[in-house]
Amino acid sequence: MFDYDSELARYHERLLEALDIRPGDRVLDIGCGTGLTTRDAARAASPGSALGIDVSGPMLARARRQAETEGLRNVDFVQGDAQAHPFPAEYFSLGVSRFGTMFFSDPVVAFANIGRSLRPGARFVQLVWQAADQQEWHTAIRAALAGEHASSASATAADDPFTLADPDVVAEALTSADFAAVDVVDVREPVRYGPDADHARAAVLQLRMAREWLADLDAGSAERALDRLSATLDAHDTGDGVWFDSRAWLVSAHRR
Numbered sequence: 595m596f597d598y599d600s601e602l603a604r605y606h607e608r609l610l611e612a613l614d615i616r617p618g619d620r621v622l623d624i625g626c627g628t629g630l631t632t633r634d635a636a637r638a639a640s641p642g643s644a645l646g647i648d649v650s651g652p653m654l655a656r657a658r659r660q661a662e663t664e665g666l667r668n669v670d671f672v673q674g675d676a677q678a679h680p681f682p683a684e685y686f687s688l689g690v691s692r693f694g695t696m697f698f699s700d701p702v703v704a705f706a707n708i709g710r711s712l713r714p715g716a717r718f719v720q721l722v723w724q725a726a727d728q729q730e731w732h733t734a735i736r737a738a739l740a741g742e743h744a745s746s747a748s749a750t751a752a753d754d755p756f757t758l759a760d761p762d763v764v765a766e767a768l769t770s771a772d773f774a775a776v777d778v779v780d781v782r783e784p785v786r787y788g789p790d791a792d793h794a795r796a797a798v799l800q801l802r803m804a805r806e807w808l809a810d811l812d813a814g815s816a817e818r819a820l821d822r823l824s825a826t827l828d829a830h831d832t833g834d835g836v837w838f839d840s841r842a843w844l845v846s847a848h849r850r
């Protein structure tokens with residue numbers, strides 16, 4: 595399972611700072627994955643609570659195990675599609691997502707569904723990726739793995755993580771879904787793929803887009819692509835982890 599907590603550690607701090615969770619808050623975490631954001635929100639919101647939703651059973655299983663290990667009683671996780679899940683109406687005082695909102699088939703429908711679960715005036719704060727060509731992690735890994743076919747390889751893959759990269763598109767979707775005061779802030783933090791190049795290679799090969807680029811290659815080309823990947827990761831190994839630059843949007847809006 596890909597370790598988003600390690601990759602996104604710098605962004606996590608920025609997100610928590612922006613969330614400014616208050617005791618008593620009821621927090622909804624969209625696309626919570628293994629649930630670090632949900633658990634941290636629950637801690638900050640106590641005696642309030644946090645609910646994480648994700649489509650992935652295995653990720654939620656890990657989230658629940660970790661919450662139990664940490665003795666958290668005010669956190670819950672539910673498996674479902676946040677675009678359609680029947681959340682309680684006007685229940686949550688804060689919505690959050692750490693890179694979990696880019697995969698909806700219809701963002702307006704999804705944001706409207708999330709909005710209905712928020713109290714009037716409640717904030718919804720998301721981190722989403724800026725465009726693919728602004729991401730060193732994406733361009734470097736793609737150049738290595740798509741290599742000889744980079745010009746014809748799709749810039750992205752299935753489960754495109756860049757669907758909300760255009761701030762106008764995000765603002766329009768949120769406004770159409772009855773959110774107001776949309777604010778989009780440019781956030782630039784490096785992402786970490788592991789403590790060294792070997793761990794980083796294993797991590798990268800868990801990414802669906804990396805596997806799809808490799809699957810397009812014949813055996814010889816795939817071998818050369820993996821050699822290029824190792825060289826790229828070696829070049830980004832700082833001795834304190836393998837790091838790439840990245841850019842995200844911190845998007846905040848209020849439910850009307």
Ligand SMILES: C[S@@+](CC[C@H](N)C(=O)[O-])C[C@H]1O[C@@H](n2cnc3c(N)ncnc32)[C@H](O)[C@@H]1O
Binds near residue numbers: 647
């Ligand atoms: C990039 S991961 C981020 C996970 C987590 N927020 C984190 O930062 O560690 C995106 C997550 O969104 C989830 N996801 C994708 N589409 C979803 C949907 N329609 N409803 C709920 N979760 C979804 C995925 O299963 C995945 O766990």
